[in-house]
Every structure is written in C-alpha cells, then in structure tokens.
Amino acid sequence: AQTVTQSQPEMSVQEAETVTLSCTYDTSESNYYLFWYKQPPSRQMILVIRQEAYKQQNATENRFSVNFQKAAKSFSLKISDSQLGDTAMYFCAFLQGAQKLVFGQGTRLTINP
C-alpha cells in the first residue's frame, strides 16, 4: 500500500522568508499524481499545487514550487516570500489510478510577522 510521510509536524518562519516542507512517499507504481493541499484555520482544503509523475519538470504556481525527485520518492514544497496568509496545515497527498488519495500527517506552518 502507498504511504505518505511528512516528517515535520510543525514549522515556523518569519514573513518574507522562504520555507520548504518535506514529503516522502512509497509506491511501486510509475504513474501517479502528487498534491499539496493547504488547510487554513477556516478548515477549507485548498489545492496548492499538483505534479504528474511522468513530468520531469517541477510544478510551479506563483510563490509555490515543488522539488519532485522521483527516484528518491520525494516531493517537497517550497514557499517563497512567505505571507501571513500562508499560515495553515499543509498536507501532502498521493493519488494513483482510480484509487483514493493518501494523505500525509500534515505540517503546521506558522508565518510570523
């Protein structure tokens, strides 16, 4: 079974700094999707970024980018120029085929003014 591991339960940085959240996963499949979701205090799950495993190019969405290392099964999220509104729980997730999303345990990120 696929597993997703986020080894950082909590992180805290100053506003405008860059922060990287770690995620590793375990699968024997070659085609799959990876996601980062953000859950702010409102508890609405928001898709931050997605990556198709067959694409070598790392996905980027404005201040958010990933470092996808397929061989190492690593999928980290980098947030540049962090903002107060980035404070949230961040969940890494894995999807393969028609199966269910597998979530990591989450990383609580706090951006300090």
Next chain:
Amino acid sequence: GAVVSQHPSRVICKSGTSVKIECRSLDFQATTMFWYRQFPKQSLMLMATSNEGSKATYEQGVEKDKFLINHASLTLSTLTVTSAHPEDSSFYICSARDSGRYTDTQYFGPGTRLTVL
C-alpha cells in the same frame, strides 16, 4: 480551480436524530465523490467513496448503516448520519473528483461541523 459546495456548514442536533449533509460539484461533473472525517489536529480519514449510480464503498471500520451515502447525480452526493450520538460529533469533509482527460484532482468542500448533544 473547481468549486465544491457543502451544506450545511454547521449543524447541532439531539442524540438519536438523523442529519443529512449535501456535497455538490458546482462547475464540473463528478462520477466519484469522497467523504472524510477529520478529528482536531489530525489528517483526513476517508470514510467512503461515493460513486454515481452505484453503492458507496466504505472503508474498514465505517458503519455503512450509520453513514448512509447517496450519489444520485453527477453533481450531488449526500451523507446521512443516522441516529447520531455524541461520538459522531466531528468535522466532515467531502471532495469531488475531477477526472477529465488532462486532470485527476480532488477538490474539497468547506466542511460541515456536526455537534451531537
């Protein structure tokens, strides 16, 4: 991104009553929707997969007679918590799967906070 609505956002009910939660995909059709439960400071726990026009698939340990799921159309799935008890109090989140030719992504509703007195 795609929009998923969930209603109600909050509900308080008495023990023994039933509560229905609706999940709608507003701008795409979703043959598959999912229901999650989230405890404080924890990740999402999948309860069941809802497939349009067929029976839901429940995860191990989830009582299908207690958590009734209906997916009658491509844009609506409902979760009914029957004979609710205080231990059913939780945050329930639905998601809808957008699986077009160039995408396979789940979009989430805003969640429903259920409190059973």
